[in-house]
Amino acid sequence: MRDASAAGIERATANRGRIMLSWVVTFLVIALIAGVLGFGGIAGVSVEIAKAIFFIAVILFLISAVVGLVRGRSNV
Numbered sequence: 001m002r003d004a005s006a007a008g009i010e011r012a013t014a015n016r017g018r019i020m021l022s023w024v025v026t027f028l029v030i031a032l033i034a035g036v037l038g039f040g041g042i043a044g045v046s047v048e049i050a051k052a053i054f055f056i057a058v059i060l061f062l063i064s065a066v067v068g069l070v071r072g073r074s075n076v
Contacts, residue, residue, distance in 0.1 A: 020057040024050045 031046035 020053055020060070024054045024057065027053065 027046045027050035031043045031050065034040075034046060035043035
């Protein structure tokens with residue numbers, strides 16, 4: 001039987017990844033709009049923020065995948 005706290009942690013990790021990737025998309029859209037309007041500084045900063053958040057999301061995904069593999073699957 002599956003532990004309720006483990007299921008809650010998995011849900012929180014999945015939601016965190018979705019939220020972080022939505023921030024990436026938001027900053028990329030800001031960067032594109034700023035670039036089109038000629039605000040190069042704002043566009044550059046937005047791209048850097050989007051890249052940083054993207055790599056943090058990838059690292060969290062990899063950690064979550066490794067922890068899931070180490071724990072193994074349950075017979076649910």
